Amino acid sequence: MIWNWEFAAEALPILLRGFVNTLIATVVGTIIATVLGLILAVAIRGLPRWINWIVRLLVAFVRNTPLVVQLIFVYYIFAGIPGLVDVPALVIGFIVIGIHYSTYMSESYRAGIDSVPPGQFEAATALSLPPVRTFTAVVLPQALRATIPSLGNYAVAMFKDTPFLFAISVVELVTSAQQFGAAKFAYTEAFTLAGIIFLVASYPTSLLIQRLDRRLATY
Amino acid sequence: MPLTEKTPATPATAGTPAIEFKDVEKSFGPTTVLKDLNFTVAPGERVTLIGPSGSGKTTILRLVMTLEDLTDGYIFVDGEPLTFEERDGKRVEMPKKRTREMTTRIGMVFQQFNLFPNMTVLENIIEAPVHVLGKSKAEASTEAKELLERVGLSEKADAHPTRLSGGQQQRVAIARALAMSPEILLLDEVTSALDPELVGDVLGVLRDIAETTDITMLLVTHEMQFARDVSHRVMMFDGGQVLEEGPPDQIFNNPSHERTKSFLSSVL
Amino acid sequence: MTENLTTLLNFLPQLWEGVRVTIILTVVGSLGAVIIALALGLAMTSTHAWLRVPARIIVEFFRGTSLLVQLFWLFYVFPLLGVELDPMICGIGALALNYGAYSAEVVRSSITTVDKGQWEAAIALSLSPSRRMIRVIFPQAWALMIPSLATLLIQLLKGTAVVSFITLQDLTDKITQLRQSTNDTYFAFTVGLIIYFVIAWLIQEFMNFLERRATAALGRRRPNSRTDRREARRLARADAVRKDRSTSRAAADDGGGDGLGTGPESGPASGQGGRL
Numbered sequence: 001m002i003w004n005w006e007f008a009a010e011a012l013p014i015l016l017r018g019f020v021n022t023l024i025a026t027v028v029g030t031i032i033a034t035v036l037g038l039i040l041a042v043a044i045r046g047l048p049r050w051i052n053w054i055v056r057l058l059v060a061f062v063r064n065t066p067l068v069v070q071l072i073f074v075y076y077i078f079a080g081i082p083g084l085v086d087v088p089a090l091v092i093g094f095i096v097i098g099i100h101y102s103t104y105m106s107e108s109y110r111a112g113i114d115s116v117p118p119g120q121f122e123a124a125t126a127l128s129l130p131p132v133r134t135f136t137a138v139v140l141p142q143a144l145r146a147t148i149p150s151l152g153n154y155a156v157a158m159f160k161d162t163p164f165l166f167a168i169s170v171v172e173l174v175t176s177a178q179q180f181g182a183a184k185f186a187y188t189e190a191f192t193l194a195g196i197i198f199l200v201a202s203y204p205t206s207l208l209i210q211r212l213d214r215r216l217a218t219y
Numbered sequence: 220m221p222l223t224e225k226t227p228a229t230p231a232t233a234g235t236p237a238i239e240f241k242d243v244e245k246s247f248g249p250t251t252v253l254k255d256l257n258f259t260v261a262p263g264e265r266v267t268l269i270g271p272s273g274s275g276k277t278t279i280l281r282l283v284m285t286l287e288d289l290t291d292g293y294i295f296v297d298g299e300p301l302t303f304e305e306r307d308g309k310r311v312e313m314p315k316k317r318t319r320e321m322t323t324r325i326g327m328v329f330q331q332f333n334l335f336p337n338m339t340v341l342e343n344i345i346e347a348p349v350h351v352l353g354k355s356k357a358e359a360s361t362e363a364k365e366l367l368e369r370v371g372l373s374e375k376a377d378a379h380p381t382r383l384s385g386g387q388q389q390r391v392a393i394a395r396a397l398a399m400s401p402e403i404l405l406l407d408e409v410t411s412a413l414d415p416e417l418v419g420d421v422l423g424v425l426r427d428i429a430e431t432t433d434i435t436m437l438l439v440t441h442e443m444q445f446a447r448d449v450s451h452r453v454m455m456f457d458g459g460q461v462l463e464e465g466p467p468d469q470i471f472n473n474p475s476h477e478r479t480k481s482f483l484s485s486v487l
Numbered sequence: 488m489t490e491n492l493t494t495l496l497n498f499l500p501q502l503w504e505g506v507r508v509t510i511i512l513t514v515v516g517s518l519g520a521v522i523i524a525l526a527l528g529l530a531m532t533s534t535h536a537w538l539r540v541p542a543r544i545i546v547e548f549f550r551g552t553s554l555l556v557q558l559f560w561l562f563y564v565f566p567l568l569g570v571e572l573d574p575m576i577c578g579i580g581a582l583a584l585n586y587g588a589y590s591a592e593v594v595r596s597s598i599t600t601v602d603k604g605q606w607e608a609a610i611a612l613s614l615s616p617s618r619r620m621i622r623v624i625f626p627q628a629w630a631l632m633i634p635s636l637a638t639l640l641i642q643l644l645k646g647t648a649v650v651s652f653i654t655l656q657d658l659t660d661k662i663t664q665l666r667q668s669t670n671d672t673y674f675a676f677t678v679g680l681i682i683y684f685v686i687a688w689l690i691q692e693f694m695n696f697l698e699r700r701a702t703a704a705l706g707r708r709r710p711n712s713r714t715d716r717r718e719a720r721r722l723a724r725a726d727a728v729r730k731d732r733s734t735s736r737a738a739a740d741d742g743g744g745d746g747l748g749t750g751p752e753s754g755p756a757s758g759q760g761g762r763l
Contacts, residue, residue: 002568060684064687065680065683065687066646066683067645068645068651069648069679070680072659072662076676077672077673160554162553163553163556166652167652174559177556187567191556191564194552195552196552198556203551206550284610286610322610323613325611329608331604333604335605335608335623337623337626338622346622350622351612379705379706381705381706395612
């Protein structure tokens with residue numbers, strides 16, 4: 001038998017400590033992504049055409065290039081700027097992961113806003129609501145309703161992407177598993193447990209989002 | 220319930236019926252749509268099913284086409300069991316392959332046409348003759364072109380279904396069903412999805428088939444004049460039961476049931 | 488800057504090596520993912536529980552555990568089980584399994600999205616189950632699944648960067664090498680990210696091409712293409728005209744028979760009444 005329960009018992013608290021960092025990165029990353037995503041989706045509408053175009057190119061660029069490379073890139077940038085040398089890798093991690101996912105979430109917001117029937121804009125205009133009020137009181141609430149499940153799915157995807165922080169040596173779940181495995185030569189126990197923790201955390205969340213999706217789909 | 224036990228008045232009552240429902244029951248979850256249903260359709264007979272929505276008429280067609288599972292009872296086609304048979308006093312499901320052999324004798328035309336959008340008109344028509352009946356492509360194509368001419372669409376053989384009007388699509392669907400040379404043709408509200416001005420063409424094609432072939436037809440329709448013209452018998456359904464049946468003249472002019480009267484006055 | 492360019496020029500053969508590794512991982516990984524997706528996705532639409540349930544479990548398992556966990560499992564744990572795998576195989580395997588599981592869900596949902604009437608028409612024509620799937624359902628589902636598959640393939644490309652963690656010298660690894668030789672973080676990473684971006688763009692273009700072909704086979708154009716929008720506008724106009732005409736006509740003959748062979752009784756009946 002290659003499975004050693006002693007190693008497993010020893011690994012578990014270490015992995016859970018790593019998991020705390022995973023959760024921090026996910027939660028803070030999600031907050032950054034939801035806020036920045038909304039800004040990207042909304043602000044873009046009012047900007048002159050050429051700035052709009054540049055922002056969209058940048059969004060496409062961040063979205064279509066690897067998160068791992070972006071992490072390493074920003075890590076080195078911070079390391080090269082004297083005042084920023086001491087910024088913890090975890091902070092760099094959740095900033096980059098948050099920005100990366102904001103490019104996805106801005107698309108969700110945009111689709112949500114586009115899904116609001118034109119009649120709603122027309123009705124608001126007919127009531128002579130000012131544009132800002134139309135947007136915040138009429139369009140946005142309806143758009144968010146359509147967007148929330150999609151944002152949830154991206155949060156789960158982000159959670160599963162946090163192991164990429166391995167690239168900048170943040171000791172999250174998988175990194176701690178790798179370190180424990182290397183020290184004790186107990187990879188089987190470490191990575192299996194890491195996988196189980198991921199599964200146990202992400203699967204119920206996905207189911208929850210699915211149910212939310214169905215609930216929100218019926219007005 | 221004394222009304223279900225009736226024999227068809229026309230045309231031939233002797234011999235093996237083309238379709239026989241025996242003690243048929245159909246439920247969707249807790250809702251029973253058909254209960255203890257018994258009737259037969261003679262070969263060559265054209266029967267129209269009428270009744271309010273939810274009375275189970277479309278379900279009958281779908282059961283014959285094996286699109287729905289039978290909850291209880293038996294359906295026979297040409298005297299042979301379709302999906303279930305009784306063996307040693309037990310109700311046993313027929314092998315899927317056998318059921319599929321049986322369904323080659325049955326054709327169906329749907330309300331929504333259901334042409335395959337990934338195939339041209341001609342490919343739609345020859346698909347089953349070639350791959351189910353094993354005809355050669357050339358033979359099937361020749362027959363398909365004859366059928367297209369019959370439904371007035373010979374110039375559309377290479378068109379994609381999505382480029383055709385609803386009435387044209389439905390005529391292709393009729394040709395596709397006929398290409399299998401079915402003994403039984405099921406017509407499920409075939410004109411309900413069409414713009415009013417396109418209904419006439421489709422009904423014209425069906426009239427022609429009714430007059431020139433002896434295909435057994437079971438149809439659900441809201442076109443009462445058409446039903447009166449082509450069918451030998453009309454069956455009025457209500458609550459999963461045959462409320463009354465008879466020749467079209469009798470049912471339309473002289474219905475014996477209050478419910479039939481009120482139904483007819485609501486649709487005519 | 489010129490120094491950087493000279494270094495880059497000298498570095499080109501090495502950089503190409505990295506690009507090659509990344510492309511091989513992407514292409515072979517994608518092929519593996521598509522095969523896995525088709526097998527699992529089809530199994531998940533099966534009416535047999537003994538096919539559906541295991542497929543669902545496998546999909547949820549590989550979606551739920553992270554890509555990196557799967558990669559490290561193949562790389563670190565398999566040798567302990569006595570199976571020594573080449574790092575390249577580990578990379579391709581992990582990418583194919585992880586993204587294959589995600590794609591399987593796309594395949595499944597596309598197949599179930601195909602109009603029910605298509606299944607029914609295929610049954611009515613007595614087509615065999617395999618023929619039904621191959622000739623009727625799948626070609627239509629395929630057109631539906633391409634956009635989502637395109638997104639997943641680009642994610643797979645981005646995912647290939649993790650193989651640099653298991654000693655493979657892919658594009659990501661070469662970028663960090665280029666950074667060391669130029670000592671210019673911005674330069675090295677900009678070059679690297681642009682290369683990734685271009686590959687992603689090529690994948691997108693290829694998938695767009697596939698989608699155009701698939702929708703053309705259905706006699707349609709891509710949803711919301713420019714020609715589509717133009718046609719929709721024209722149809723809307725024609726519709727408005729027709730409605731005008733029919734209301735005026737209806738007003739003119741006031742419900743009388745219009746000679747369509749449906750007879751006076753049936754005039755207003757068509758299209759009314761319920762279905763089951």
